[in-house]
Amino acid sequence: MPKFLKIYLPPVLLVIALFAIWQIYVDVSAISSSVLPSPTKIARALVNALPEIWDNTLVTLLETLIGFTVALILGFLFAMLLDNSLLAKRAIYPLLVASQTIPLVAIAPLLIVWFGFDLLPKIIIVWLVCFFPITVGGVDGFAGVDPDAAKIFRALGASKRQIFWKLRLPTALPSLFSGIRIAITYSVAGAILGEYAGAQKGLGRLISLYARSFNRELVFAVVFVTAVFSLLLFGLVSLVQWRIMPWYYQMRQFKK
Amino acid sequence: MPKFLKIYLPPVLLVIALFAIWQIYVDVSAISSSVLPSPTKIARALVNALPEIWDNTLVTLLETLIGFTVALILGFLFAMLLDNSLLAKRAIYPLLVASQTIPLVAIAPLLIVWFGFDLLPKIIIVWLVCFFPITVGGVDGFAGVDPDAAKIFRALGASKRQIFWKLRLPTALPSLFSGIRIAITYSVAGAILGEYAGAQKGLGRLISLYARSFNRELVFAVVFVTAVFSLLLFGLVSLVQWRIMPWYYQMRQFKK
Amino acid sequence: ACSDSTATPAKSGEAATKVPVETLSLALDWVPNTNHTGIYVALAKGWYAEEGIDLKILPYSEAATPESLIASGKAELGIGAAEGIVSAAAAGQSLVSIAAIIQKDTSALVTLKNSGLTSPKMLVGKKYAGFGASYEEPVINSMIKFDGGNGTFENITANVFGYEAVLNKQADFVWIFEGWDEIEAKLRGIDLNVIPITKYGVPDRYTPLIETSADVISKKSDALKRFMKATVRGYEYSITNPKDAADLLINSNPAGTFSNKELVYKSQDYLSPKYKEGATQWGSQTLKMWTDYPRFMFQAGILKDADNKPLTKELDYNKLFSNEFLPKN
């Protein structure tokens, strides 16, 4: 079996199986569509509303990408800062954690009151969602440096900068990417939460609209679209990771 | 300076500073309380509503703890399963990721339609929020086993079970705990999201109630309470981690 | 009053007079429905533009109520209810109703037919899936009391699906508008018991209505007048052309907003005659209506001030509403 089949076939088959069970369950139990619509009904609704959904998807993706990019840059810089100064780490880390414990549903309306119905509050929420995992991934990664390797670098007279680029960063990459993968997983849902609170356009607005108009099929359809785009972004990140640190995968593969 | 002061003073001072800036900003700009209430007003509101808030906090905490515990157990078991079978990993991992990309705001109402307004849907949301980081932390942790140590174990004729308990698990602990710390960070906010969609009691309901009755101070007060309890839980987990793997901290401390 | 607006001419070529364009934002209380028809009609027909009003209908927000959006200046206008205005006034926020969308209250508590819950006193101990306004609990309790029930109900704040929760038997009753939600249920073949609010001691009130703040009134009264002129035209048109108006409502919103167009037509047929039933002009309000209900609330001791204490002084009822923005005819 070719390699890519080995990798992609199992989840695809599993998804198909799950959808089949779902369809059969709905057909057999004759459960109301408003409680649980069947996959075929959802698919039909999706196809019908495709232009509308696509239109809104673009907005959501835009918010996601901007928020994520900002989080990536700031998260990375923050991880560096926290790693460099024990005082900063002690002072800021608890606040970072605290920032994540704030229920987004509570601040989403505030953001709207402060920043209106445009892209900004959504971008802020995406940022808030992505920033933490990236920062934590970075900080944990930097902390995982092999002490003997650090000795070597210091003994070789490496500057702080060099230690960072040539030792800390490569060491941190796996953990940093773990954080990035978590962030990207949640990013689209973050944008949708932001839109849900109030938006002119976007998948979150569609969900809210469809949900209030008892259009359960379309709600599921949009959720499905969300999942698909999130997974695409996730795949993209995994690909980048694979390109950036092939040694990591090779080593694991060989030594198992 | 005694050690505990060194650790706790910086964040406390930072928080105090932030609150002070906030207070001054509100006082100087005379911004409307409905846009941004001042810390002193929030504090007063908090004190007045304390019995009510405390009552609701208990409900939220209960949901959180049940959901988290279930996620901990299942996440751990899942991580084991995924680590043991490449096929399972390939088939299930993408679905796990997909499960996280589903916007909770979209399914929270569904859960209510399916399971009503009692604790169950909130517990499910907390579980959904916690399950993923714990599982990923576990899987990543298990994958990080030192190949040479694995050789040693196999050469020593260790059974799968022994390799698990005496090698994979200790190796995985740091990463697993990273996941658990992320999970606990989000758990309370998860419960609140669940309550926000519909609940008889709980901090989420209070937020929604207060938000609708123009009581911005109380919204902030409840958010504050949420953050405090989340941080307490976070601290508890950190403490457990510190007790379970002192070697990890000692090593890092010494070799820096 | 509109000095701060720019002098760019109205986009619509039909704008005869060179009035400066004023942007107004309107916050919805719900996803678009037939309560809002007149506004969508006026917008679609370009009547706001003709008046030099650039009306932005803000998307319905799960999170931010029209009241909070108005209070924070993010919206000038909102769809609200008398209950909301009265409780806001008690708490010190000055909202003003500038038009009644429907002259008579068409809202009601509903239960599933086969639940057998047909009057307020039977609701004691039952689950209510609310929409999260602070006035729901006192109003319903007063109905129960009026009906001779003693005790209270279980108040669940359901931000999202109160109505569906009842249909799926996760809650027992819910507060809806007959002109929309009840027709929806009928179309689905679901039978409901309807318990009208006004039948159980609660005085009639204006709900829904169009609200704004004292602040906006003092700054943009001219724009409000022009807004109301177009709005009246919109609702008048809806009254005479229900089918057309319904289509405009449907087409002004994203596909899928109305999963069942039949609902819009049926609802419009039901509401159109009611919009100004018993009034000389669409939107006009009387001091009597604005006194009876708030006084009832006050006397029942369920109005709370900003510190959540029972209000000790009656409100100035004249300040709760204004007819002065309606076109004089």
Added chain:
Amino acid sequence: METISKIQINSLNKSYGTLPILDNISIVANRGEFVSLVGPSGCGKSTLFNILAGLETADSGEFRYDNQPFQPQPGKIAYMLQRDALLPWRSALDNAALGLELAGTPRKIAREHAHTYFEIFGLKGFEKSFPWQMSGGMRQRLALLRTFLTEREVMLLDEPFGALDALTRAGLQEWLAEMQAKLRRTILFITHDIEEALLLSERIYIFSHRPAAIREVQEVLIPKPRSVSDSGLVELKARLLSILKPEAEYA
């Protein structure tokens, strides 16, 4: 001494990708024998051990254990890897006791048993130290102790004394020889020290450069215990060195 072939390898071949590592290797070790493998760095000695321990698979070759055909599998043979791979979360004592624990000995007893060897291994006083608190040689000794305590009939030791000074090394060599004489364990031993090989072995295999082939098999018949000054040993050492190291002087 009865000679029962304890472990036997016939015509073993192995390559990593296109890089040939082991070229037709045949080795025999009888019960209770001490067999050394000597060869250039990077030739394939550790790879051979990995295969014997069942951690890697050969491309071709035949194995016999107690004269029966056998497929190497983990757990059958004790193995001390070249890298110590001590567990950072276990104290020295717990690291040493690992093998026993894995064999099912209750932890307390395993520790007690392991502790009796700490003196001989020069680790007394470091029972509670963690690996990162120990010197390179101490870690190596700890790894050896862990392997020894595994109690298998056959032991593979990959440069167990590489990081030890002469004195410590001599002590452990002595201990190893005694232990083997008493327990009749069969030991395969990789070393770079010809003298060490000669002192301890019944047989020495000399490997060629990669791909490792067997250049020479040297039986050492000198009775044990041996001394570095035994004339037979000195002679053999000169012979083997001349094979390994064409010239021991600098030009």
Added chain:
Amino acid sequence: METISKIQINSLNKSYGTLPILDNISIVANRGEFVSLVGPSGCGKSTLFNILAGLETADSGEFRYDNQPFQPQPGKIAYMLQRDALLPWRSALDNAALGLELAGTPRKIAREHAHTYFEIFGLKGFEKSFPWQMSGGMRQRLALLRTFLTEREVMLLDEPFGALDALTRAGLQEWLAEMQAKLRRTILFITHDIEEALLLSERIYIFSHRPAAIREVQEVLIPKPRSVSDSGLVELKARLLSILKPEAEYA
């Protein structure tokens, strides 16, 4: 040969917690000298190097460099640690070039320069291999090459040849001696092999068991290049062994 004291340690003391490690150590190495440190495993040799390299701090003691008082700090002195600590994400070539890169040499040139040594170090053909694809000895050689390429006046080598067979070791010893004669670098060298120390050193310090004190300082005046069969060397070896190893035979 002019004798300028290149590096000098006076009365150095160090303990870990309550465990004394270094006890009043004084060492001197003149410019271009090769100085070996020999001592029991776990006595404190690596700790001494860590202190000299500025990676750990002494409890007390005085240091001089080029006869000036000096405070050890990282980067001044090249250091090859006992554990190789190669970077798993760098190929052999990139690992070797690390020191040059850190000194500011552009990556391409650093690699080219590093590559010229791969033949001598027996690593030819493994330029693109990753550390985990290399044998223990190859890793050690790579670590040595990395240290050498750092180009400092003083080098600390902690058992650089511990994992090498006699032939490979002899080749690198020879190369090291030539290199040193040419470049006049000052080398401090930890080894367990007395012969190696004698072949290479101007001076040998023999350490006692922990806490390490200096038991003996042996100047080696035999002219270089030396051979293991030089009579002076054989004599010295016997003397030193008798100090280190009371009895080289098994009882």
